Amino acid sequence: MKLTKEQLVTIIEEELAMIEVDDGEKVMAAIADVPKAASAIAEKIKKEIEALAEPSGLDPLVLSQAVAALLTAD
Numbered sequence: 363m364k365l366t367k368e369q370l371v372t373i374i375e376e377e378l379a380m381i382e383v384d385d386g387e388k389v390m391a392a393i394a395d396v397p398k399a400a401s402a403i404a405e406k407i408k409k410e411i412e413a414l415a416e417p418s419g420l421d422p423l424v425l426s427q428a429v430a431a432l433l434t435a436d
Contacts, residue, residue, distance in 0.1 A: 378389060415422040
């Protein structure tokens with residue numbers, strides 16, 4: 363099931379209302395920062411993978427697929 367950004371925000375707001383979070387605006391602001399943080403982490407990981415792949419002669423894409431598989435494995 364895919365959720366739109368608006369649906370996700372609505373769900374989060376409803377959950378915050380149920381648990382009576384005093385700093386709901388702070389929580390929503392922190393959630394808004396997640397895409398920026400995720401992008402920064404992804405860029406750092408990409409650079410690390412490229413650096414690790416270089417001496418081994420592996421294509422960085424092959425190594426990144428292996429890393430992705432490890433990260434998503436149950």
